[in-house]
Amino acid sequence: xxxxxxxxxxxxxxxxxxxxxxxxxxxxxxxxxxxxxxxxxxxxxxxxxxxxxxxxxxxxxxxxxxxxxxxxxxxxxxxxxxxxxxxxxxxxxxxxxxxxxxxxxxxxxxxxxxx
Amino acid sequence: xxxxxxxxxxxxxxxxxxxxxxxxxxxxxxxxxxxxxxxxxxxxxxxxxxxxxxxxxxxxxxxxxxxxxxxxxxxxxxxxxxxxxxxxxxxxxxxxxxxxxxxxxxxxxxxx
Numbered sequence: 001x002x003x004x005x006x007x008x009x010x011x012x013x014x015x016x017x018x019x020x021x022x023x024x025x026x027x028x029x030x031x032x033x034x035x036x037x038x039x040x041x042x043x044x045x046x047x048x049x050x051x052x053x054x055x056x057x058x059x060x061x062x063x064x065x066x067x068x069x070x071x072x073x074x075x076x077x078x079x080x081x082x083x084x085x086x087x088x089x090x091x092x093x094x095x096x097x098x099x100x101x102x103x104x105x106x107x108x109x110x111x112x113x114x115x
Numbered sequence: 116x117x118x119x120x121x122x123x124x125x126x127x128x129x130x131x132x133x134x135x136x137x138x139x140x141x142x143x144x145x146x147x148x149x150x151x152x153x154x155x156x157x158x159x160x161x162x163x164x165x166x167x168x169x170x171x172x173x174x175x176x177x178x179x180x181x182x183x184x185x186x187x188x189x190x191x192x193x194x195x196x197x198x199x200x201x202x203x204x205x206x207x208x209x210x211x212x213x214x215x216x217x218x219x220x221x222x223x224x225x226x227x
Binding site: 032034038041042043044046049051057091093095097104106108109 | 150157158159160162206208210213214215216217218219220222
């Protein structure tokens with residue numbers, strides 16, 4: 001089955017530094033990738049949708065200059081949390097789909113802790 | 116934007132019994148897909164079942180089945196013969212083109 005690899009699974013960084021999270025589709029071309037943030041015991045909150053070769057579409061309230069998304073190829077999307085602060089600590093999950101409306105395949109998530 | 120509502124924050128069921136999780140959604144679209152995902156403590160999102168809106172027949176996957184009522188915009192999940200391994204968070208999801216929305220989730224506990 002389709003596999004999405006998300007890396008790193010855990011990262012601890014100091015306040016003010018930037019962190020990059022990668023999301024790769026391993027055996028299919030992902031035309032669309034989604035980035036979610038999940039707070040403890042809460043649902044997945046859509047942050048942005050990215051299509052290969054175009055700018056990401058951010059949800060209302062998500063700062064695009066803080067959460068930089070790049071979808072440079074059909075198999076790779078990256079989320080960079082710039083100038084991280086403790087309130088950015090969270091669980092971030094990416095997902096990818098190939099044909100439209102096909103099931104999303106999820107990465108295993110990244111737990112970010114900003115100290 | 117589409118919205119997905121799960122009105123049951125928590126539910127429990129005895130092992131081997133049947134449980135139904137509710138989900139309603141709101142959309143003006145006619146063509147879309149609906150999904151149920153399971154998220155165990157590992158936090159990996161696992162696809163349980165999917166339903167295409169243009170299909171009238173309810174989807175089934177082994178012990179999992181849905182009751183899809185398009186006019187009512189309702190998409191409930193029935194788990195039969197519940198097993199301890201079914202204990203997890205369950206999310207209902209709506210997918211249409213570049214939009215993917217999740218409900219708030221239902222925490223299901225299967226009791227031995």
